[in-house]
Amino acid sequence: MTTPGELVFVAPKAKRPPQHLADLDPAERANLARELNVPAFRIEQIAHHYFERFEIDPDVMTDLPAADRKQWIEAVLPMLLTPVHTITCDNETTAKQLWRLHDGVMVESVVMRYPERATVCISSQAGCGMNCPFCATGQAGLTRNLSTGEIVDQVVAAARLLQEGGVGGSPVRLSNVVFMGMGEPLANYKAVMGALRRLTDKDSHGLGLSRRSITVSTVGLVPRIDQLIEENLPVRLAVSLHAPDDELRDTLVPVNTRWKVSEVLEAADRYSRSTGRRYSIEYALIRDINDQGWRADMFAWFT
Template sequence: MTLPEIKLVFDEPVQRKKTPKHLADYSPQERREVAQELGLPAFRATQVATHYFSHLSDDPQTWSDIPAEMRQSIAAALTPKLIELVRSVTCDDGMTRKDLWKLHDGVLVESVLMRYTDRTTVCISSQAGCGMNCPFCATGQAGLTRNLSAGEITEQIVAAARTCANGELPGGPTRLSNIVFMGMGEPLANYNAVIRSVRNITDPSPDGLGISARSVTVSTVGLVNGIEKLTEEGIAVTLAVSLHTPDDELRNTLVPINSRWKIREVLAAADAYEKRTGRRYSIEYALIRDINDQSWRSDLLGRLLKNRNAHVNLIPLNPTPGSKWTASRREDEAEFVRILESYGVPVTVRDTRGREIDGACGQLAAAEKTRTD
């Protein structure tokens, strides 16, 4: 079978218009240097970072500890508006909210905020579109538009934290507790921006949001060189590998990047990550009816994982409108779980939050594009 062409992008953004720089693009030291370039004392940058990360404010009117005449220039240099809300849709009695964002050049991305009894999680986009071409995925069908900057990624997270703090979700004010890089895009194909964003999440106040790395999940379809870089980074986030099948033959089709890095290599890289960080990794597996949900595949997956420190997250497929790919039958899903458990492999079936609001990555952006075309 001829495989679709894969366009790999590693830190080579194909941006048509340069994204304005934001304090979230810089390290804490670089932020201070930007302030000094503006002729201001370095500590002004720290004050702005405190407003942004600790008070979740990018409105210079509220920065009362900074002289009024400085606020506009420092805001223009450090907190330009990078994302604008186009619309939000909710379901699950308002506990799930999907936001569609327009970036400075008109590109659309989306994030999903989900409140549970014990946590509130935001799923964010790291790229506009995706170049990985997985045939069952709405985002993959449209290809990659461009990488997001660290500022654009971080803005989605800070916006979610603000929504939580302002009590906009039912149940009153809460704290954003978890961040998952599982929206549009392949995070490790936009490595530097994703790592800067992770540091913005995990750095303690005032340099970041002060959320534990354990509460951050970075997913990948298996870019082995990206996993190796992440291993060297020394940030113990949870690694989620989108495997989707235990055999290379089918994976070459479901996840075309498999023609470059085989399952054996991907799992070896994930094992090395686990060894280095002590963090169990997760195997993401979208269950697709009659494609990858047979019991022999569950058996093969169980044998592959039984001696590894991995957890399987089964995802009932959220069908793309007009697509032949659909969710597994309940009985096939139950059998798949039973076989995996017989090997002692921990497994959960992910809840399908957001299903009524085009919950699969890219579906809201695709629908909006159709509306405006």
């Protein structure tokens, strides 16, 4: 439901990605079992392989009947992300992965290994409609929203890569997820909420990650921040501010013409009070644009 004056972000229509286990909540998974005429406990076994072992290869799922395995996996875990290219840097502790989706659209995710944690930065949209002039993704515009499955599958792929020792040279568990890749997560609200539930649900219903280890970054879609408060999903919130004054922020983050700096920070304060989570502020320093001392003072005064 929209309120008068609220901007509505409409993604271009595209052929929907294939339905994937990660798109479904437990009730929908039971429906899928009935549709496929597969015993429900078999779907749960597949979910265990996918969410807890990050496994997608039917050949190693030896607890499933050999005659049905391949066909079931094709139906329940269709290939959503095809790897195109991986670049490693920072002494092999960072891996930037480029994926092709079912319709040829490309998205990126980045896996980062630190001494005390392993983080994946994921995309929530292909492109972005927010049009921030300093951002290459924004300049290309929005191609389409990602599905819940396409978002979750980036995380599962990162967890698998880390488990195999593919980043930093030794196996490690994925600990953190940040929605800071391509797209504005709160403009793809429904799919991102589904992804947050799959990432935090436990016992083969999801990856069982801690809510405090997940960060959703937004340019400040105020009604969606308020909606997120109601979800009972107290993940961390990050606000991409980039300027403390409306005059400059109107140009750096064009959605500021709709929700001003003070409104965005008030919404973040409401989120913080309601969830008990401190929020963070992102500020990309751009030489001679937003790096003046008086803006730093203004920023400090706000926070």
